[in-house]
Amino acid sequence: MPLLEAIDVHGGYGGMNILNGVDMAIEADEIGVIVGPNGAGKSTMLKAIFGLLTITQGEIRLRGEAITNLSPHKLVEMGMGFVPQEKNIFPSLSVEENLEMGAFLKPATASRLKRQIYEFFPPLFEKRRQPAGELSGGQRQMVAMGRALMNEPSVLLLDEPTAGLSPRYMNEIFERVKTINAAGVGVLMVEQNAKQALRIAHKGFVLAAGQNRFTDTGEALLNDPQVAKSFLGG
Amino acid sequence: MNELIYFFNYVVVAGSVTGCIYAMGAIGVTLIYSILRFAHFAHADMMTLGTFVVLLLTLAFPHAGDALGLPTAIVMLPIAMAVTSLVAVGIDRAFYQPLRAHGVKPIVMVIASLGVTLMLQGLIRLFAGTGAQSLYVDARKEIFRIDLPGITRPIVVTEPQIILFAVTIVAVVGLHLFLTRARLGKAMRAMSDNPDLARASGINTRLIITLTWIIAGSLATLAGTLLSLDVAFKPDLSFFLLLPIFAAAIVGGVGHPYGAIAGGFLVGFAETLAVFNWSVLLRPLRDSLPTWLELPNNLALVGTEYKIVVPFFILVAVLIWRPTGIFKGKVI
Numbered sequence: 001m002p003l004l005e006a007i008d009v010h011g012g013y014g015g016m017n018i019l020n021g022v023d024m025a026i027e028a029d030e031i032g033v034i035v036g037p038n039g040a041g042k043s044t045m046l047k048a049i050f051g052l053l054t055i056t057q058g059e060i061r062l063r064g065e066a067i068t069n070l071s072p073h074k075l076v077e078m079g080m081g082f083v084p085q086e087k088n089i090f091p092s093l094s095v096e097e098n099l100e101m102g103a104f105l106k107p108a109t110a111s112r113l114k115r116q117i118y119e120f121f122p123p124l125f126e127k128r129r130q131p132a133g134e135l136s137g138g139q140r141q142m143v144a145m146g147r148a149l150m151n152e153p154s155v156l157l158l159d160e161p162t163a164g165l166s167p168r169y170m171n172e173i174f175e176r177v178k179t180i181n182a183a184g185v186g187v188l189m190v191e192q193n194a195k196q197a198l199r200i201a202h203k204g205f206v207l208a209a210g211q212n213r214f215t216d217t218g219e220a221l222l223n224d225p226q227v228a229k230s231f232l233g234g
Numbered sequence: 235m236n237e238l239i240y241f242f243n244y245v246v247v248a249g250s251v252t253g254c255i256y257a258m259g260a261i262g263v264t265l266i267y268s269i270l271r272f273a274h275f276a277h278a279d280m281m282t283l284g285t286f287v288v289l290l291l292t293l294a295f296p297h298a299g300d301a302l303g304l305p306t307a308i309v310m311l312p313i314a315m316a317v318t319s320l321v322a323v324g325i326d327r328a329f330y331q332p333l334r335a336h337g338v339k340p341i342v343m344v345i346a347s348l349g350v351t352l353m354l355q356g357l358i359r360l361f362a363g364t365g366a367q368s369l370y371v372d373a374r375k376e377i378f379r380i381d382l383p384g385i386t387r388p389i390v391v392t393e394p395q396i397i398l399f400a401v402t403i404v405a406v407v408g409l410h411l412f413l414t415r416a417r418l419g420k421a422m423r424a425m426s427d428n429p430d431l432a433r434a435s436g437i438n439t440r441l442i443i444t445l446t447w448i449i450a451g452s453l454a455t456l457a458g459t460l461l462s463l464d465v466a467f468k469p470d471l472s473f474f475l476l477l478p479i480f481a482a483a484i485v486g487g488v489g490h491p492y493g494a495i496a497g498g499f500l501v502g503f504a505e506t507l508a509v510f511n512w513s514v515l516l517r518p519l520r521d522s523l524p525t526w527l528e529l530p531n532n533l534a535l536v537g538t539e540y541k542i543v544v545p546f547f548i549l550v551a552v553l554i555w556r557p558t559g560i561f562k563g564k565v566i
């Protein structure tokens with residue numbers, strides 16, 4: 001049974017459909033990457049899974065259980081973590097407080113998890129008392145991912161985690177995603193840096209106009225001349 | 235020296251009293267704005283309402299405070315705070331929550347809060363009449379006169395003033411500890427920072443909203459009651475409080491509780507200094523002044539009856555020159 005499964009998902013904002021039938025499935029130990037041109041509905045799909053917009057048709061399942069249109073609050077309780085692309089930290093709260101907010105539903109485990117996150121993202125330990133808003137872009141992304149990990153999610157949704165980061169930080173974030181996945185967290189992420197992302201992906205979903213154009217393993221998509229030509233810039 | 239004592243009594247003491255009251259009101263305004271993103275115009279009436287509850291309780295049990303040696307109104311404060319908080323939460327559920335669910339613009343919320351203002355004012359007048367009433371129902375206000383050696387004029391402080399200073403310090407320190415140490419306090423700051431992410435972190439935003447009304451309602455009750463103890467309860471109290479507490483919240487930077495405290499004292503002292511009769515301080519110099527310069531009897535910047543122009547002026551000035559306030563808050 002797949003960890004996260006989307007079947008023929010339709011949905012959008014205020015009656016305007018952006019998703020016109022998206023299918024995807026990832027197993028518990030997999031990284032799934034959603035790529036595609038601008039306006040293909042990549043981020044919209046992630047938001048639809050996390051209950052931030054109404055799904056008008058189709059179904060989303062977590063471990064076989066239907067979670068279509070559940071509230072984000074409920075999904076967090078069920079072990080889903082979401083890192084938005086923008087505004088993904090609490091800028092005036094310290095790094096440490098940002099992490100604590102991630103464990104809001106599990107205060108008892110907060111201090112143990114905080115130590116793990118600091119080991120995982122060492123720069124955050126040095127800056128733990130600083131307001132998160134004062135950190136650099138890469139470090140903010142670490143805070144954002146750390147916050148989501150504090151809830152010990154079984155599946156993590158990442159919306160363009162490397163957007164606007166320097167190549168150095170970009171590679172570091174991809175490495176971290178691999179490590180998070182190796183620790184037993186299923187990852188579904190949207191990426192603009194399609195080639196690098198597909199390299200670490202077990203499954204790749206190429207969306208266009210709110211529908212699957214290609215669905216295969218990351219490697220197969222990278223080697224597919226048609227995908228390369230139309231979506232990966234040759 | 236007499237003049238300095240006069241200055242102390244009429245500026246330092248009076249300014250601190252006003253400052254404490256405005257600060258506690260402004261904290262409420264600023265907290266409500268940071269969590270619910272609208273200017274809550276009914277806040278001053280929340281203060282009157284809290285005081286009105288205290289008045290009712292004091293009338294019902296006039297001797298409740300005797301055993302503790304405190305004014306009855308003070309003993310009734312915790313009950314009144316609970317009642318006012320409950321009413322505040324009820325008002326939110328009945329009027330603001332449905333509007334929020336519809337996703338209305340902040341201005342609609344502001345207008346709704348004006349409606350709540352009129353409603354509260356009407357209800358309080360219906361029961362309390364329009365006149366002034368002392369919160370000392372069956373007792374007298376204690377006034378402490380502290381004589382300093384060699385000076386004829388004593389320092390004058392009243393019992394409610396001393397209680398006010400103590401309560402303000404406790405409330406401010408308590409709020410600080412809550413916001414920086416408690417899990418819910420931090421969640422409150424988180425929600426003020428980024429409400430969507432707070433929801434995505436599993437923070438129960440409904441609980442935070444309820445908590446905001448409880449804190450704001452309690453502080454409003456404290457401030458209103460302690461002010462009324464020092465002067466008297468009047469149903470139109472809110473009219474004279476609304477402008478200063480908004481000025482204080484905006485001067486301090488909306489969304490910053492510490493800014494609201496600073497703003498409260500700034501507005502309070504500005505008001506006190508503006509109505510202070512400076513002629514008294516200059517009187518000792520009278521003999522050395524040239525004969526053509528005659529010292530007027532009243533040298534105040536504005537008359538007491540026009541006191542309200544001071545916060546109004548501060549408000550307009552801040553909005554023009556520094557709309558984010560001292561602590562770089564949000565712009566209402």
